[in-house]
């Protein structure tokens with residue numbers, strides 16, 4: 001894609017995001033916290049509004065017109081999500097509140113009931129707390145043992161170390177696809193293949209990949225995959241679990257209640273088939289429908305176009321950051337064309353504490369994140385208490401990167417002088 005095409009893409013899409021067109025502290029907002037949550041296009045806001053204005057009704061329960069419309073829209077969104085990740089069957093998509101809940105679903109319904117003392121679970125040191133704590137709980141309860149894949153020299157997933165950890169004792173491999181801190185893109189196809197050779201199940205945390213690149217769960221052959229709607233232009237309160245249908249059918253329910261049953265007696269019950277077996281109670285109907293609208297929106301742009309454009313931004317971001325003194329970016333360097341890592345940079349500077357940096361940049365209207373980004377063990381490992389993180393999405397521009405880098409440069413110079 002050329003620069004002109006890139007300008008056209010950004011220019012075309014920014015009007016779809018009303019929130020981006022505002023001033024913060026007297027400056028145009030530059031939103032660079034997309035790895036924490038993305039902004040929502042008008043099409044998604046309208047889907048929410050339309051549901052509540054015209055179709056609001058409970059799903060699966062009524063035969064009246066509104067309930068039928070709500071059910072059609074809710075189930076229609078499931079079809080869209082299934083197609084988006086190329087699931088073989090629509091029932092393989094379970095709506096959850098977010099990715100965290102999706103991982104907990106697998107941890108409780110599968111991990112707690114399947115694993116026994118001495119079984120091994122392989123995670124990596126770069127996991128988000130959402131893909132760490134549930135497995136700590138499973139290990140404490142079942143006696144399963146957690147093992148951690150370490151980083152290579154270039155701060156990426158160490159495939160050789162993974163190969164050395166895996167054995168026939170390994171029952172689960174649960175790893176992140178794209179790290180929200182290092183920005184590395186892990187070789188998930190190979191990770192899955194190796195796990196399956198040892199009879200282990202694989203869960204992929206795709207929170208930072210599903211919004212940014214085309215995902216094909218059949219090609220990946222993972223057993224489960226999770227993502228959050230709010231990082232892919234959809235509202236908060238909705239995410240999904242993909243799981244292979246036979247496996248989901250074998251798993252006992254997670255939460256009990258309405259919607260997830262077939263026949264109920266006072267002392268026992270039979271359960272609905274998947275996906276409803278895992279969707280107890282009234283779901284987040286409007287949010288699920290809006291997730292469908294977000295998927296339509298992203299599909300219309302094209303995930304490959306998004307990915308290519310973000311690579312260009314990545315290349316530019318790293319070029320610009322390289323002009324600053326004393327900035328340490330974590331994770332791998334991108335290739336010259338911006339490929340090989342995600343469009344985000346978690347970094348520290350010698351002169352300014354990440355939290356101070358985030359506060360100073362906010363004064364210039366620039367939103368970046370400071371903290372441990374829910375990867376505390378990883379931060380400890382790389383020797384940083386916290387990092388600052390700029391994370392991009394397809395609606396960000398080179399001009400915004402310029403504004404960010406200029407403000408960063410000023411902050412470093414200012415603090416550098418004070419402490420000199």
Ligand SMILES: *Cc1c(COP(=O)(O)O)cnc(C)c1O
Pocket residue numbers: 035036098099100101128130131176178179180205207208228239
């Ligand atoms: C955001 C994120 C999560 C958790 O998502 P929630 O929406 O908070 O459940 C898990 N893993 C990664 C890599 C993330 O970026």
